[in-house]
Amino acid sequence: MNKNMVVSVNPHIYAAQTTQTIMRDVLIALFPAVIASIVFFGIKALLVEVVCVAVAVLCEWAFEKITHRPCTIMDLSAAVTGLLLALNLPVDIPLWQAVFGAFVAIVVVKQFFGGIGQNFANPAITARVIMLVAFSGTMTAWAIPAFTDATSSATPLAVIAGAEGQLPTLAQMFLGARGGSMGETSCLALLIGFAYLLYRGVISWHTPVAFIGTVLVCTALLGQQPLYQVMAGGLFIGAIFMATDYTTSPPTPKGKLIFGLGCGLITVLIRVWGNYPEGVSFSILLMNILNPYICEWTKTKPFGGVQA
Amino acid sequence: MFKGKLHGIHAPHRKNTVDCAPARMPVPAVITVPMSMNIGAPAKPVVKVNDTVKVGQLIAEAGGFMSAPIYSGVSGKVKRLDEIVGSNGRFDTVIVIESDGEQAVWEGIKPPVVTDKDSFVEAVRQCGCVGLGGAGFPTSVKLNVDPDRVHAIIINGAECEPYITSDTRTMIDSADDLIYGAQLLQKYYTADRIVIGIEDNKPQCVKIMEEAGKGVPGFEVASLPALYPQGGEKVLIYNTTGEIVPEGKLPIDVGAIVINCTTLAVIAKYIRTGMPLVEKVVTVDGSAIANPQNIIAPVGTPIQNLLDFVGLKCEPKKVLYGGPMMGISVPSLEAPIMKNTNAIIAFDEKDAEDPVPSACIRCGRCVAHCPFNLMPAAIESAYNHKEPEKLKALKVNLCMECGCCSFSCPARRPLVQVNKLAKAMLNKYNAEQKEAAEKKAAKEKEKEAV
Numbered sequence: 184m185n186k187n188m189v190v191s192v193n194p195h196i197y198a199a200q201t202t203q204t205i206m207r208d209v210l211i212a213l214f215p216a217v218i219a220s221i222v223f224f225g226i227k228a229l230l231v232e233v234v235c236v237a238v239a240v241l242c243e244w245a246f247e248k249i250t251h252r253p254c255t256i257m258d259l260s261a262a263v264t265g266l267l268l269a270l271n272l273p274v275d276i277p278l279w280q281a282v283f284g285a286f287v288a289i290v291v292v293k294q295f296f297g298g299i300g301q302n303f304a305n306p307a308i309t310a311r312v313i314m315l316v317a318f319s320g321t322m323t324a325w326a327i328p329a330f331t332d333a334t335s336s337a338t339p340l341a342v343i344a345g346a347e348g349q350l351p352t353l354a355q356m357f358l359g360a361r362g363g364s365m366g367e368t369s370c371l372a373l374l375i376g377f378a379y380l381l382y383r384g385v386i387s388w389h390t391p392v393a394f395i396g397t398v399l400v401c402t403a404l405l406g407q408q409p410l411y412q413v414m415a416g417g418l419f420i421g422a423i424f425m426a427t428d429y430t431t432s433p434p435t436p437k438g439k440l441i442f443g444l445g446c447g448l449i450t451v452l453i454r455v456w457g458n459y460p461e462g463v464s465f466s467i468l469l470m471n472i473l474n475p476y477i478c479e480w481t482k483t484k485p486f487g488g489v490q491a
Numbered sequence: 492m493f494k495g496k497l498h499g500i501h502a503p504h505r506k507n508t509v510d511c512a513p514a515r516m517p518v519p520a521v522i523t524v525p526m527s528m529n530i531g532a533p534a535k536p537v538v539k540v541n542d543t544v545k546v547g548q549l550i551a552e553a554g555g556f557m558s559a560p561i562y563s564g565v566s567g568k569v570k571r572l573d574e575i576v577g578s579n580g581r582f583d584t585v586i587v588i589e590s591d592g593e594q595a596v597w598e599g600i601k602p603p604v605v606t607d608k609d610s611f612v613e614a615v616r617q618c619g620c621v622g623l624g625g626a627g628f629p630t631s632v633k634l635n636v637d638p639d640r641v642h643a644i645i646i647n648g649a650e651c652e653p654y655i656t657s658d659t660r661t662m663i664d665s666a667d668d669l670i671y672g673a674q675l676l677q678k679y680y681t682a683d684r685i686v687i688g689i690e691d692n693k694p695q696c697v698k699i700m701e702e703a704g705k706g707v708p709g710f711e712v713a714s715l716p717a718l719y720p721q722g723g724e725k726v727l728i729y730n731t732t733g734e735i736v737p738e739g740k741l742p743i744d745v746g747a748i749v750i751n752c753t754t755l756a757v758i759a760k761y762i763r764t765g766m767p768l769v770e771k772v773v774t775v776d777g778s779a780i781a782n783p784q785n786i787i788a789p790v791g792t793p794i795q796n797l798l799d800f801v802g803l804k805c806e807p808k809k810v811l812y813g814g815p816m817m818g819i820s821v822p823s824l825e826a827p828i829m830k831n832t833n834a835i836i837a838f839d840e841k842d843a844e845d846p847v848p849s850a851c852i853r854c855g856r857c858v859a860h861c862p863f864n865l866m867p868a869a870i871e872s873a874y875n876h877k878e879p880e881k882l883k884a885l886k887v888n889l890c891m892e893c894g895c896c897s898f899s900c901p902a903r904r905p906l907v908q909v910n911k912l913a914k915a916m917l918n919k920y921n922a923e924q925k926e927a928a929e930k931k932a933a934k935e936k937e938k939e940a941v
Contacts, residue, residue: 189808189843190822192908194894195815196503196653196842200901202852258849300852300902434855434868485886486493486863487725489738 200384202299206259208383212376213266213424219359219369223328224274228365231281232269238285239265246294260299264288267307267424270366271417271464272314274326280318284310304471305428308421312464325362331355338362339415340460343408356414366420373419386427389439390446394422397447405455412454421463422446431471438481445470445477493735497726497862499718500895502816504692505653505776513660513772513785516800518590522565522791524550526584527577528830529621530628531557536586542569545597547766550586553616559629559830560619563597564769564789565590578812578819578826585827588791602765608638608679611762618761619768619830624658624722624751625813627831630758633748641680642746643732646673646687646755648696649715649722652814655834657772658752660785662689662696665756666703672759673707680748685710686731687752692717719816720893724749726862738889753833771828773797779807779837788828794835795824808843811836816894846903857896857906863889867896867906874913879920887913 220228243261247254255261265285272281288310296302315322325336337348339361351361359369367373380386395413403409412418422443426432432442446466453462470477526533534551544550544563551561567590577583603614616631624647646669650658662669673685685707689696691714704710713731715721725736727749734745742749757768769790776783781802788797794810811818812832828835857867866885873881887910896906 187806187808188810188820188822188824189845190820191809191845192905192911193815193817193819193892194898194907195809195811195818195820195836195838196898197846197903198500198899198901200856200899201903202849202901205852205854205901255849260852298850300850429852429854434853434858483858483861483864483866484493485738485865485889486497486729487735487737488886488889 202258202260205385206263208380208385209263209424210259210266212379212385213263213270213366215372215375216270216366216369216420217266219372220270220274220365223330223359223368224326224365225329228274231272231274231276231278231365232266234278235269235272235281235285236262236265238282239268239289242286242289243294246290247298250294252298255299258299261289261293264293264306267420268310270420271307271311271364273322273324273363274365275324276318276321280314280321284314287313300430302430303474304468305425305431308425308464308467308471312468315464328360328362328368330360336362338460339411340454343411343415344454344460346460350411353410353414356411361415363415364417364420367417370414370419373423377423380423380427386423387436387439389436390426390432390443391422393440393443394426394446394450395419397444398450401447401451402455405451407455412451416454416461417463418450421467426467426470431474433474433477433481435481435483438477441477441481442470442474445473497729498860498864498895499720499726499862500860500898501717502651502653502719502898504717506656506659506692507654507776507783508656508774508785509659509693511656511660511784512664513787515787516792516797518565518592518594519789519792519796520590521570521793522563522588522590522789523573523575523793523825523827524561524563524586524588524791525575525577525827525829526551526554526561526586527579527581528561528627528790529557529559530626531555531632533583534558534561536572536584538569538586540569540571543567544569544588545595547600547769548597550588553629557629557632559621559631560617560767561790562619562767562769563588564791566593566595567591578821578829596766600765603762605675605762611675611679614762615758617767618758620754620758620761621830622751623754623757623771623831623833625817625831625833626724627829630750630754633750636743636748638680640743640746641682641748643684643686643748644673644676644680644682645727645731645747645749646685646752647722647724647727647749648687648689648693648700648752649727650693651690651717651719651721651723652816652818652834654776654836655774655814657774657785657833659693659696660772661753661756662693662699665760666699668756668759668763669700669752670703670707671763672755673704673710675759675762676750676755677707677709682748683709684732686713687711688713688715688721688727688731690715690717690721720862720891720895723862723891723893725891738886768830771830771832773828773832774834775801775837776834777807777811777836778839778842779803779805790828790830792828793825794821794828797828797835798824798837803837805839807837808840809838811838816898817892848904849902851902851904854901856899856901857904860895860899862893862895863891865890867910868904870913871904871906871909874909874916877916879917882913882917883920887917890914
């Protein structure tokens with residue numbers, strides 16, 4: 184036996200993708216949305232984003248230090264959570280509230296449940312929902328974006344729901360010149376990110392297409408201005424970046440379609456009949472809770488397997 | 492019934508040696524021939540220390556039905572019979588033969604008389620052939636079936652493992668033997684179809700086989716996508732015939748026989764010339780190899796000799812029998828070339844490094860890439876929680892250990908390793924269940940008797 188030789192079980196080569204490269208790709212895919220947030224809401228958007236990412240990474244590092252677990256900040260998942268949370272906040276959010284949100288996302292939602300891969304709900308979504316309840320004033324105080332002649336800061340969804348104000352044009356909606364959370368407004372930027380994630384094989388099309396498609400079809404059937412419904416609110420960022428979170432969504436294509444469909448239905452339900460003008464966060468959170476059941480229903484059938 | 496496409500991975504091809512016609516290496520000074528080179532019973536030595544042997548002379552007879560005889564690959568003298576720990580971790584007997592460098596051929600070499608299926612199967616048995624694709628299943632056992640049950644004979648020329656080109660070279664260099672073998676199979680088994688499956692990254696082989704097979708009735712060439720593990724037996728059967736081999740059944744139960752192309756060429760050569768399986772074409776490649784090539788080496792040649800012959804770039808840190816997806820890493824360079832060794836892959840320090848696993852992120856890549864639709868991450872969890880009932884439901888017993896799950900896992904979980912352990916756990920559990928049930932039945936019988 185040669186002591187210098189490595190003996191290990193097959194396989195002996197690996198695909199290039201690692202958790203870190205996947206998370207890095209998600210950060211890259213969010214980059215257009217970051218640019219858009221700065222373009223439409225000013226440099227303060229960048230400040231909120233930097234604070235959220237820094238606090239998320241710091242919280243992960245500190246929690247793992249205190250609990251004597253291996254440090255996982257280099258897998259970049261905490262940075263992704265921090266950035267996603269920031270992009271889902273209004274630009275004028277007080278920084279201490281953003282810090283609180285990042286803390287809740289990483290420590291309460293992610294680490295308390297066992298860290299990466301163990302949380303049952305999406306940390307950024309859950310933290311946003313908690314902030315929405317805790318800071319309902321600042322969480323719905325929308326800034327007026329650049330490149331619009333709007334005088335009211337009401338979001339398109341609020342306008343559709345009956346608030347004072349005028350709807351932006353569809354082109355403004357697509358490019359992102361409308362009220363809302365700083366990273367959610369530019370459909371163009373988010374679609375570029377979507378294309379990149381598909382190209383890199385990080386996510387599949389199933390969940391986003393099922394999610395957005397369901398909202399489109401249902402609001403069309405209900406006569407609810409489907410094109411506005413689809414581009415308004417957090418639908419694109421939610422469908423592309425949050426509903427596709429590995430840990431909290433099903434692994435199989437069939438499961439992903441069911442997950443997207445469920446998200447879409449709940450979103451429409453809340454938007455049309457609920458008290459809140461927007462329902463994407465709630466819908467994803469609810470479907471996160473249903474995820475284990477969907478996984479169970481959509482288990483794969485082993486090739487050649489015989490049921491005993 | 493399942494109708495879709497089987498999953499797999501796009502492994503890198505790295506077929507660097509495809510144009511290297513096999514070179515004969517100098518006769519090794521010593522060969523070490525293990526008795527366990529096949530699935531089933533080890534062969535039994537028939538030579539004693541100081542016996543003189545020649546090339547092609549019997550040195551060990553089949554140790555049972557599920558076994559195969561072994562012949563010497565060199566001429567020389569039997570030095571000793573040793574006990575060693577084989578590549579599977581079990582004790583094994585080896586015959587150590589000191590070569591005289593003459594390579595004198597044994598006088599008893601003569602082509603066997605083959606007149607019908609039974610004499611054909613006997614010839615295959617005498618030839619010492621085992622599944623040369625890597626499995627090492629005694630070929631005569633596989634072929635010892637009622638010809639009426641055989642609907643399709645599938646020749647495996649997929650060679651889906653990265654680096655390896657020894658089967659490719661068989662198709663290029665021994666096309667005549669291969670076709671002769673196909674004709675023999677056609678003659679004795681009268682299958683409706685005789686298909687050679689080749690991955691489409693080897694268009695030259697597809698062309699050669701199409702050309703050469705023109706005279707054989709029912710002969711087809713199936714050009715298959717280069718998607719690992721295309722050469723897996725059940726995968727190849729499904730992709731060429733659409734048949735699914737059910738759990739616990741054999742290919743013949745769906746009317747199929749799968750035979751590796753090099754195995755078939757060796758059988759044909761034996762029937763033509765009488766020279767049994769004594770040497771192998773071995774692809775020697777990997778990041779530690781200076782000049783990758785295909786080498787003809789006698790069975791029993793130490794790996795070290797092959798590495799010395801092709802030249803090393805650096806000290807090899809990990810050396811494999813076979814390709815990087817399913818290959819077995821050897822603990823020592825003294826380990827010999829075996830009948831089913833089709834490649835020696837030597838990795839440098841960087842490639843030998845074991846990856847550091849991190850937490851499962853539940854991305855589902857292991858499920859998405861498993862050819863048999865298993866759920867490796869769920870199996871890992873069931874194994875860690877010691878839940879054999881769950882392992883049974885998850886059908887871990889179907890796993891062929893192809894490595895697609897571990898390959899594609901971004902968290903580098905040791906999924907194949909766990910599957911192996913989980914299979915052992917399930918087997919033990921099943922045996923215990925069976926024993927308990929038997930005991931219970933015996934007790935009840937006793938009670939009834941009273």
